[in-house]
Amino acid sequence: MSVLVYVENTEGKFKKTVYELISYAKSIADLYGSQLTALSIGHVADDELKSLGRYGVSKILRVDSEQFKSFVNQAYASVIASAAKHTNANTVVISNSFSGKGLAPRVAAKLGAGLADGAIDLPTIDGNTLSIRKTAFSGKAYAITELTSAIKVIALTPNSYDVKENPTDSSIEDFAPENEEHDFDTIIKEIVRASDKITLPDAEIVVSAGRGLKGPENWGIIEDLAEVLGAATACSKPVSDAGWRPHSEHVGQTGIVISPNLYVAIGISGAIQHLAGVSSSKTIVVINKDPEAPFFKVADYGIVGDAFEVVPKITQAIKAYKG
Amino acid sequence: MKVLVCISNVPDTTTKITFTNDNTEFNASGVQFIVNPYDEIALSKAIALTEAGKGSITVIHVGEPSADPTIRKALATGADEAVRINAVPHSAWFVANQIAHYAKDKSYDLILLGRESIDYNGSQVAGMLGELLGIPSVSAVKKLDIEGERVVVEREIEGGKELLSLPLPAVLGTSEGVAEPRIPNMRGIMSARTKPLTVVEPIAVEELAHIVRYETPAPRGAITFVDASEPEKLVELLHSKAKVI
Ligand SMILES: Cc1cc2nc3c(=O)[nH]c(=O)nc-3n(C[C@H](O)[C@H](O)[C@H](O)COP(=O)(O)OP(=O)(O)OC[C@H]3O[C@@H](n4cnc5c(N)ncnc54)[C@H](O)[C@@H]3O)c2cc1C
Ligand SMILES: Nc1ncnc2c1ncn2[C@@H]1O[C@H](COP(=O)(O)O)[C@@H](O)[C@H]1O
Numbered sequence: 210m211s212v213l214v215y216v217e218n219t220e221g222k223f224k225k226t227v228y229e230l231i232s233y234a235k236s237i238a239d240l241y242g243s244q245l246t247a248l249s250i251g252h253v254a255d256d257e258l259k260s261l262g263r264y265g266v267s268k269i270l271r272v273d274s275e276q277f278k279s280f281v282n283q284a285y286a287s288v289i290a291s292a293a294k295h296t297n298a299n300t301v302v303i304s305n306s307f308s309g310k311g312l313a314p315r316v317a318a319k320l321g322a323g324l325a326d327g328a329i330d331l332p333t334i335d336g337n338t339l340s341i342r343k344t345a346f347s348g349k350a351y352a353i354t355e356l357t358s359a360i361k362v363i364a365l366t367p368n369s370y371d372v373k374e375n376p377t378d379s380s381i382e383d384f385a386p387e388n389e390e391h392d393f394d395t396i397i398k399e400i401v402r403a404s405d406k407i408t409l410p411d412a413e414i415v416v417s418a419g420r421g422l423k424g425p426e427n428w429g430i431i432e433d434l435a436e437v438l439g440a441a442t443a444c445s446k447p448v449s450d451a452g453w454r455p456h457s458e459h460v461g462q463t464g465i466v467i468s469p470n471l472y473v474a475i476g477i478s479g480a481i482q483h484l485a486g487v488s489s490s491k492t493i494v495v496i497n498k499d500p501e502a503p504f505f506k507v508a509d510y511g512i513v514g515d516a517f518e519v520v521p522k523i524t525q526a527i528k529a530y531k532g
Numbered sequence: 533m534k535v536l537v538c539i540s541n542v543p544d545t546t547t548k549i550t551f552t553n554d555n556t557e558f559n560a561s562g563v564q565f566i567v568n569p570y571d572e573i574a575l576s577k578a579i580a581l582t583e584a585g586k587g588s589i590t591v592i593h594v595g596e597p598s599a600d601p602t603i604r605k606a607l608a609t610g611a612d613e614a615v616r617i618n619a620v621p622h623s624a625w626f627v628a629n630q631i632a633h634y635a636k637d638k639s640y641d642l643i644l645l646g647r648e649s650i651d652y653n654g655s656q657v658a659g660m661l662g663e664l665l666g667i668p669s670v671s672a673v674k675k676l677d678i679e680g681e682r683v684v685v686e687r688e689i690e691g692g693k694e695l696l697s698l699p700l701p702a703v704l705g706t707s708e709g710v711a712e713p714r715i716p717n718m719r720g721i722m723s724a725r726t727k728p729l730t731v732v733e734p735i736a737v738e739e740l741a742h743i744v745r746y747e748t749p750a751p752r753g754a755i756t757f758v759d760a761s762e763p764e765k766l767v768e769l770l771h772s773k774a775k776v777i
Contacts, residue, residue, distance in 0.1 A: 219690065224690075280694075282659075282668065282669065282670065283662075283668055283669075286659075286663070306690060307672065307687065307688050307689050307690060308689065310655045310659075310671045310672065311658075311659055311669065311670060311671040311672075312659070313656075313659065314624070314628075314655075314656040314657070314658070314659030314660040314663070314671070315659045315660070315662060315663040315669065317625075317656075317660070317740075318625075318628070318659070318660045318663035318664060319663060321740070322740065323625070323740035323741035324624070324625070324656060324740075324741055325741065326653075326654050326655060326656055327653060327654070327655075340744065342747070343653075344653065345651065345652050345653055345743075345746070346543070346549045346650070346651055346652075346653075347545075347650050347653060348749075349549040349748075349749075350549050350551070350746050350747065350748050350749070351746065351747040351748075351749065352652065352743045352745075352746055353743065353744050353745040353746070353747070354741055354742065354743050354744070355741065355742055355743075355744045356740065356741045357739070357740065357741070357742075358740040358741070391666065391667075391668075394668060394698065394699045395668050395696055395697070395698045395699075396696065396697045396698075397694060397695075397696055398684070398695040398696060398697055399694070399695040400689070400692065400693075400694050400695075401692050401693050401694075401695075402689075402691055402692035403691055403692055408690045408691030408692075409691075410690055411690065411691075414776070414777070438777065456674070456708065456709060457688065457691075457692075457693075459708075462545060462569075462650060463569060463570075463707070463708055464708075470776045471770065471774070471776040471777065481545065481546055482545050485545075488749070489749075491774075491776065492770070492774040492776045493752075494766070494770070505755055506755075507752055508752075508755050509752060509753070509755060509756065509774065510755065510756050510757075510758060510766060510769060510770070510774075511755050511756070511757050511758070512757070512758050512759075512760050512763075512766065513757065513760065514760030515760075518760070519760050519763065522760075522763040523763040523766060523767070525763070526763040526764045526766070526767045527767055527777070529764070530764070530767045530768075530771065530777075
């Protein structure tokens with residue numbers, strides 16, 4: 210019996226969300242009193258792999274051949290399932306990232322495992338039953354899911370578990386997975402990454418603006434504030450629909466769901482579909498000129514005022530504070 | 533091109549979510565149900581792909597008779613026929629197995645779903661269905677073009693996007709950007725009444741996961757207002773009270 214965690218690399222490096230995921234998987238392994246094995250697919254340097262030991266990984270299975278250079282959903286799902294069998298894992302932990310959302314259900318179906326998607330905290334374990342909480346109804350509720358299968362797959366929502374150091378001696382072992390005939394039918398044609406920016410799902414602070422900004426030419430004050438805070442930028446749906454900002458910044462029920470430590474909403478009314486994507490942010494600041502804006506009802510801090518005056522002042526105040 | 537579109541029947545996006553029976557069941561009384569918004573995108577894309585006699589669209593729903601108005605809406609929008617698997621859709625695994633069983637010998641070229649259903653937000657059915665049918669799946673696509681025997685899709689990745697080419701048949705979960713949403717017109721609404729809606733009994737599926745209980749999030753504490761002329765006060769609160777900067 211053991212716990213297996215799949216660690217997704219981004220161009221050979223592990224992001225913070227991977228360390229969160231391992232810390233989480235380690236806590237589950239501790240609940241069972243078992244060991245944690247990490248599975249890495251694709252090319253990652255030894256030093257980077259060794260960094261996983263800091264968070265409680267005892268063994269690292271490495272699958273690093275030309276075939277697995279880039280992410281192919283079916284092929285990677287087969288690798289994870291075969292590693293789960295190889296390590297006799299009773300629980301497989303995957304990130305609920307964009308790629309993870311494609312992988313987890315395939316891995317679960319291959320293993321005949323119950324799947325808890327979008328988990329937000331540690332499970333409770335009672336004999337063979339594992340219960341786990343996830344958000345449902347677009348953030349308006351939580352659902353407690355019970356898994357009763359022999360093997361279980363858990364997909365953890367990014368940014369929902371704190372990184373915990375747990376220095377452990379870890380060894381790297383090459384692993385030869387079993388793949389199926391059609392696993393490599395999908396061809397990756399191109400990967401485009403906006404390199405230097407902090408990506409929305411990884412961001413601890415998000416500065417977001419809506420239709421109150423009037424037009425794309427006014428986004429300078431938003432970007433300035435984001436920069437002093439080290440934040441990613443986001444927007445409401447009408448803003449990306451109008452082409453003022455890229456679709457990749459659209460948060461909400463039909464956009465990206467985020468849970469940063471700090472969400473600053475500027476000139477956004479707080480429609481229920483917008484809140485669905487941001488309501489699990491730990492702290493919410495709302496800046497709106499309308500004191501009746503619904504967003505104030507779910508915010509921790511509010512400023513009633515004109516964004517064009519208030520935002521540059523806040524940027525200045527943060528600059529002054531950061532010295 | 534033969535397209536299967538999977539639709540789920542979900543509470544309207546503005547619904548106030550409450551539970552009954554000791555928080556074990558969603559309280560559906562007085563709730564307006566709609567076609568899951570992402571499934572509408574899937575259906576709109578299917579219509580664009582099969583327009584001008586270039587194919588046919590079947591919509592499939594796993595659910596009870598109470599979902600029939602939602603299914604008729606999909607027929608009115610432009611699907612040719614509908615199938616309802618007559619069972620409570622109590623888990624993604626159950627739903628995926630029903631759809632896989634129905635679809636396996638019908639040679640669909642493309643199976644379209646929504647990126648996720650807005651009730652359970654699982655994003656599970658597409659991947660499970662792909663696995664059960666042994667064909668490729670992409671759980672959230674933002675663009676979709678047929679190129680001969682293959683389909684080229686764009687999907688989102690953290691901080692970027694990826695372009696993939698998959699052989700047909702394939703299972704794809706659609707999200708915004710894939711198609712302009714279509715709405716039923718008068719002719720569609722009239723013809724939907726006579727389009728076939730076949731009811732099929734479910735197969736038995738072993739249950740691996742199920743929802744046992746719901747909780748509603750604790751309300752946030754009261755808001756603290758800061759005067760627009762005192763931005764340094766906000767910074768101070770974020771630093772020493774909220775401890776986020
Ligand atoms: C099925 C469905 C799905 C949806 N999904 C999403 C989603 O995922 N994400 C999303 O965001 N929306 C979504 N929507 C749309 C949502 O209902 C709202 O229409 C949208 O969120 C409103 O965007 P907004 O707040 O930017 O604009 P508005 O509602 O127009 O609000 C603008 C706000 O700016 C304030 N303002 C104006 N000028 C200033 C100023 N100078 N300074 C300060 N404040 C100012 C106004 O007081 C107002 O509160 C969805 C809708 C539907 C029906
Ligand atoms: N009961 C159902 N019947 C048919 N299709 C469904 C059903 N539930 C979910 N789906 C499809 O699966 C997609 C993803 O749902 P989910 O995995 O529940 O988030 C939805 O957008 C639908 O296309």
